């Protein structure tokens with residue numbers, strides 16, 4: 349089903365952005381219905397206005413999706429704000445992407461969601477995070493997931509951020525790898541909240557795990573064989589409560605965590621214990 353003609357209002361003037369834009373009310377594109385929806389910020393410059401994320405950061409997005417086995421044909425992609433910002437509006441984004449404008453444009457996103465019926469939504473960047481989950485700060489919340497009304501939301505950085513900061517590309521790909529574990533149903537109905545472990549929240553994790561006797565863990569790797577140097581461990585996930593999990597993308601912190609737990613005689617339950625043990629040993633991260 350093509351939502352363009354069905355939902356688009358080419359004369360929309362619900363908010364002031366419609367008065368100045370050169371592309372007004374660009375509805376998202378992709379598979380309908382679809383289990384997976386991707387929501388960005390505002391539409392960028394493109395040749396074909398009917399294809400969301402067609403150029404620019406769309407290239408990073410497509411590359412990232414390919415690493416977890418997804419293509420445009422598998423998902424529906426859209427934005428929070430449907431009009432293209434002018435250069436001036438782009439320079440003053442906090443005003444252009446204000447709460448009132450987002451709320452007015454939410455009318456279209458709500459309709460898209462009703463027709464696409466996603467089970468999983470990937471939120472790209474702080475604007476989507478704020479608009480949908482009312483949380484501030486994408487760097488603090490990247491890797492965060494939450495289930496609301498039967499839909500699991502997962503947040504990561506906006507791919508446009510990778511143009512200015514290419515060093516964040518590995519983190520973007522790590523987040524996508526975690527998203528893959530969620531959409532593949534590995535943690536379905538188990539994970540409501542996923543937290544990325546950082547130096548800042550490491551003590552909080554130790555505090556929360558201190559009474560747990562058993563800790564489930566699982567590694568995500570790029571391949572099957574740890575001896576292939578070009579393949580890496582993407583992240584390590586742990587869980588010790590029904591409704592939350594923690595993910596280590598910093599394997600130095602994971603090593604510290606394992607040693608801390610072993611000193612307290614906690615028991616680890618691996619999804620693929622032998623496999624994970626071999627990877628950790630060969631890469632000299634930690635012995636479990």
Ligand code: SF4
Nearest residue numbers: 360362363366431453
């Ligand atoms: S941004 Fe959304 S609400 Fe505002 S004019 Fe464009 S389509 Fe309408």
